[in-house]
Each structure stands twice: as structure tokens, then as C-alpha cells.
Amino acid sequence: MFKKVVVDPVHCKECGYCIKFCPKGALSKGTELNKKGYHPPVVNDDCVSCGTCALVCPDAAISVYKE
Amino acid sequence: MEKRVFMEGNEAMAEAAIRAGCKLFFGYPITPATEVLEYYARAMAERPEEEIMVVQAETELAAFSMVAGAAASGNRAMTATSGPGFSLGQESMSFMSAAEIPAVVVDSMRPGPGDGEILPAQGDYFQAVKGGGHGDYNTLVLAPYSIQEMCDLIQEAFVLAEKYCNPVVMLVDSTLSKMREAVALPGYTEVPDPDSKPNALRGCGKEESHHIITSGDGAVQWGEYNDMLQEKFKKMRENEVRYESYEVEDADIVMVAYGSMARVCQSAMRMAREKGIKAGMIRPISLWPFPKEAIAAVGDKKILVCELSAGQMVEDVQLSVKDRDNVYFHGKLGGATPTADDILSKIEEVIGA
Amino acid sequence: MKTVYEKPAVFKEAVTNYCAGCGHGIVSKLIAELIDEMDLQEKGIMVWPVGCSVLSDRYFKMDTFVAMHGRAPATATGIKRARPDKLVMVYQGDGDLVSEGMAEIMHAAIRGEKLSIVFINNAIFGMTGGQMAATTLIGQTASTAPLGRKTETSGYPMRMAETLATMPGVSYSARCTINTPARIRECKKMIKKIYEMQMSDQHGLCFLEILSPCPTGWNTTPVNALDWIDEKMVETYPLGLFKDEESE
Helix, strand or coil, X not given: CCCCEEECCCCCCCCCHHHHHCCCCXXXXXXXXXXXXXXXXXXXXXXXXXXXXXXXXXCXXXXXXXX | CCCEEEEEHHHHHHHHHHHCCCCEEEECCCCCCHHHHHHHHHHHHHCHHHCCEEEECCCHHHHHHHHHHHHHCCCCEXXXXXXXXXXXXXXXXXXXXXXXXXXXXXXXXXXXXXCCCCCCCCCCHHHHHHHCCCCCCCCEEECCCCHHHHHHHHHHHHHHHHHHCCCEEEEEEHHHHHCEEEEEXXXXXXXXXXXXXXXXXXXXXXXXXXXXXXXXXXXXHHHXXXXXXXXXXXXXXXXXXCEEEECCCCCCEXXXXXXXXXXXXXHHHHHHHHCCCCEEEEEECEEECCCHHHHHCCCCCEEEEEECCCCCHHHHHHHHCCCHHHEEEEECCCCCCCCHHHHHHHHHHHHHC | CEEEECCCCCECCCXXXXXXXXXXXXXXXXXXXXXXXXXXXXXXXXXXXXXXXXXXXXXXXXXXXXXXXXXXXXXXXXXXXXXXXXXXXXXXXXXHHHHHCHHHHHHHHHCCCCCEEEEEECCCECCCCCECXXXXXXXXXXXXXXXXXXXXXXXXXXXXXXXXXXXXXXXXXXXXXXCCHHHHHHHHHHHHXXXXXXXXXXXXXXXXXXXXXXXXXXXXXXXXXXXXXXXHHHHHCCCEEEEEXXXX
């Protein structure tokens, strides 16, 4: 399945900026824990590949693609 | 080699450094080293074709950091200061050793402690030789005793700094800096391409990036890094001892002195010989590494250490010999230099003892 | 398929040491993007401070110099005077620039050194655990001001961007922040500008102060830290362009 937003679980620190600034509210806190104990976010189908999440991420943990 | 010229120590040394390809000078005015900065500033103004770059820094703190930046970029760079400024630069000495930066630092000693006087002294020995900065590091310390030697050694200092990727200290004093002597100025030397120096900051492009950083990464990594530096210092100890011996073979008393004090002792030695006293001298030229073996070799004779201090090098002499009772000391504080007569009296006193 | 965003190529793999939500992370990323876009790996030499970003050199495939605390502008001066064709990219925080390095930044400005300086102002000393900085707000608590900064004992917040703008050796001085997507985009333009101005070789010191969230130092969550910038910091540190030689 084509993924518009790919979150690198190793780099995510669960700061919440991507969730806050997504204009579509497409990101939310994930349920999986990464090795450091953070919950990388998950993306739903409302995503339009605008790239705002990647823009605000302090860890460059998000990649964004458009079909 | 040119014909001899009559020049001031600071200026001759500056000229020799320029001819060694040290185009970058960063300094702060301080007696008795100021003329090095001024000579460089005039050279920058009067010889534009040589592309000399001088910055009069806001403080010695800044000057040392500027030298570190310039030297880290692969170019020869230098500063010249005196005790109070050298004290300010001690964090930099530690840093540059840690970062393997090949800078050259001239300290023209004056009496301390504090602002003291602007006359000659040798009270920065501990600081230069034992390392006034924090942590475990060493730097080569060269101690010329004539303007000729200042010129020859400053050119070698850059080569040595690059050979070991470590700062080199040239330890002189007010007398050497400010006196005038005939000197055959050394010529222009070969200068390595800045981009070719290991770890030089040059803009890495797609090649391996170079990082100047002195923070460790945990005990294991930092321990290994220190071990590597210590190996390097060990090689320096093994390979860079320099000294000169004068008539020690048949001597009953051997003086140990460096820099301008050695000049006086040389005269005293001649006067002593004329009086039938078998006096000799060992003149360390590298204070670090200290010529321990040369001194140990005369340890059965009486040794008279003469310094313009309360006694700093004397401790290294004591450490070098088996019998400390053979080591005598004559020191002078405050900026006056003992005369050859003063030293001769001391020789006679020690010999009589 | 089109790539809208991928991590900059100049970044190494390491996870940064920055806290969640740290402004250093956002600004480092913008700088990394500019390095990729403007092809600066050969042109640029980075000078880093002592502070939370002391380890940042290991995140970049660039020639870097982590300077002694406060000395970055002096070290950068040495590099730039030795290699004037390079873009010397200086990055400092409050402790480094305003406290330890006040003489160095002022004299780099006095001399009009051709440097581009990014100054991260988070009103606290982050790396050493949250002590008061010269930029700490009046009344703001810190480990060395448990009751909040008092002017009687600790003076007033230092406004670097305005001060430097008064100096003839400074060609550009501005203050921005990064607490919204729009402001992050604007910040990137301003960082690009201070790099371009140095590369034109027509200007002196170019300075950009960035108000940056420090959730750990401010004892709050990352998202709340972003709000605190608007609620509290901007009043003391107004955003704006204080000097731009290019538009004069």
C-alpha cells in the first residue's frame, strides 16, 4: 500500500509537533513503542502529502511522498 | 643564507616565520612580544604580494582561538605573547593538543607572578613544560639562546608541529626578544599544501569529512584516544631531545642553563676556565623533552643550575640524576640578570663546598 | 511517485542528542537542507559551540570545528582569514555567545568579520542542566534563579540582535522563531540569506537570532514550549529585521 508519510521509529522522540501542526489532523500518537520508549505517530487516510509534518519535525524523522 | 643583518630578536624571528610560510599571525599587544605583531602588521601592509594576514585580536583568549582555527584549516599560524597572555592561552594549549592542531606559540617570558615586570625571566618553565592547561598533554618546548637560534628554531617549529600534529612552544624571554644581534636570516622554506595536511578543514565535498572536536564519547573511546596521544608524546620524547654540551668531559662542575641565562653562564664558564676551574655547561634546547640522559651522564659531577626564577628547571635536573646532593641552584627573581661575575662567584662557592 | 520530503543527505545516521521538541533539531535540519540545496559540502566549514549542540558536528558530513566555549567567532575568524573563499557557518547558543563569548562576538562584529552566525536563544543554559542565562527573562525560573530572575541581582535580558544591528561592521541582523510551520519556512529563508550574503563577499558580519523552544529547560512539554515563545519570549525579544545592508 502506498505510504504518504513514513515515520522513522528510531529517530522519533514523540515531541508531538507533527500531530499539532498537521492541517488535516491525520497524525495521532501511535501505540507501538520504539526502543527509547517513545510512541512514533501513525497516519490515517486524511493525509494529503502536504509535508508540514516533515517541516516541523526536529529529528528529520518523517519522509513524505505523493502519488 | 644571506649576509648577516643586525636585528632585534622579535623582528628577526617574525621574518624567519614569514619565510617559513607562516602568513597568518594573530596576537594581542603585550610587552615584550608586541614587536612580533607589529612586524607582521607592517609586513602585511608593505608586502601585499606575500598575502600576509594579521589580526590584532581583542584578547589573548581570542588570539589563541584564531590560531587554532587557522592552523586547523591546514595553514601555518602563530601567536606571540608573554606570561599573562600565555596563562590566558592555557585552555587553548590543552585544546589544541587534544585536537591535534599544529600551531606555534611563542612565549617571551617576563617576571611574574601577576603583571610583574617587563624584564627577562624564566618563570613560565613549569607552565610551558609541564603544561599549564588541564588534562594529560605535552607540547614540544624549544628554548633558543641567540637570535640566530630563534630564527632557525622558529622555522623548525612549524615542521615539528606538523610532524606531530601538536602545538609547539617557543620559550624566549625579554632579553632575547628585545636585544639586537647579527643574524643570518634563514631563507624561504618549502611549505606543505594546506589541503594535504591530515585532518585539515578544507571543505570536504564528497570525501571524508574532518571534525575537530575534543569531547569524548564515553570512557572506552576517550581512554583509547588518550592512549593514542600518549603514544605520540612518547615518540616526541624519544626523537626530539636537543641540547648543547660545552666542555663537560673533563669538567668538575657543570652548569645547566637555557635561553639568555645560558649566555651569561657561557661567559662565566670561560672566566672560570681562565682561573683554572674546570667548568662546563649543558644547555637544553628542548625543555620538553628534557635532555635527561645528557644530564644523567654528568650526574657524578657537581651541577649548578642557573635560572631566572625561584627554581623550576632545577627540579627536572634533580629528577635526571642519581644524587640530588650534587645539584646546586642559583636563581634570580624580579627581572635582573646575574652577571658572569655573580655566576663565577657561585661556581667558586660550589666547587669549594 | 514524487518525493515531497526526505531527510537531508548531508545528515549522518545518528539519532541526535537533543530532547524531544528541541529547537536545535529544527534549525539543524534547515541548515542541512540548505547544505544539500546550495551544494555546500565543499564550500562550507562549520563552527559549533559548546552547549547542547556541542555534539552536532557528528550529525553532518561536513568539515567542522567544535570550538572552545565562547570562542567560535574567534576560531571562525581564524578559519575565514586563512580560507576566505569558504563559507564559514557559525552556530552558537546563549551560554556560548552571550556569556562566555561576549568579547568574541562583539569583536567579530567590530571587525566586520565575514561570517554567518546563527544564534539559538532559548533563554536558558540547556546542556549544563537549566541555569539562568543572560537571556533568561525577568521572573523566569532556572536552577540558579529558583525564585525567578531578579533585576536587582541579575540584571536584564540581553538583546543581541538589536545591539549588533547598531554596529557598522554588522551587515545583517534579525530575530525570528520556529514555533509554527510558516515561521520555520521564514527562518530557513533568513538562514539562506546570511549564507548568501557571506558568499557574495560584499558584506561584514551576518547575524540571525532564533528564539528556540527548550522544553526541558523550561520544565514543560514540547507543545507548551512553542506557546511559551509567543506568550512570554516575544515581548522581551521582538521578532523582526533590525539591519539589512542589502535593502538599504
